[in-house]
Amino acid sequence: MHLHSSRAKWFWLSQVISGVALFFFVGLHFYLQHYAVVGGLRDFQQILDYLTNWWALVLEWLFLSVVTVHAILGLRSIMLDIGMNSRRMDIFSFLAVVFIIVYGIELTMEILRWK
Numbered sequence: 653m654h655l656h657s658s659r660a661k662w663f664w665l666s667q668v669i670s671g672v673a674l675f676f677f678v679g680l681h682f683y684l685q686h687y688a689v690v691g692g693l694r695d696f697q698q699i700l701d702y703l704t705n706w707w708a709l710v711l712e713w714l715f716l717s718v719v720t721v722h723a724i725l726g727l728r729s730i731m732l733d734i735g736m737n738s739r740r741m742d743i744f745s746f747l748a749v750v751f752i753i754v755y756g757i758e759l760t761m762e763i764l765r766w767k
Contacts, residue, residue, distance in 0.1 A: 670722035677715040700767045716756045
């Protein structure tokens with residue numbers, strides 16, 4: 653039982669930290685995509701130009717990672733509340749986070765190949 657309590661504490665703490673980080677990343681993303689651009693919104697070419705800057709790419713990947721972790725941990729909590737097996741949900745959560753982040757990075761790289 654102690655192992656479960658310890659794991660639950662870390663999952664909860666991760667959810668809280670990712671939620672706080674979302675405020676930062678959503679605000680930064682919104683600013684960079686809407687206010688830092690003439691006309692109020694980047695077109696496709698401007699997005700390609702933006703993503704060729706390594707810092708912008710890293711920020712967008714961090715944003716993707718934080719959103720993914722927060723969402724999957726929220727889904728995990730809901731599934732545990734309705735009685736799903738915690739060990740299975742932990743494995744599913746880990747695999748889902750890894751898959752979504754890797755897939756998102758691969759999609760970004762594919763878009764950059766269009767440039």
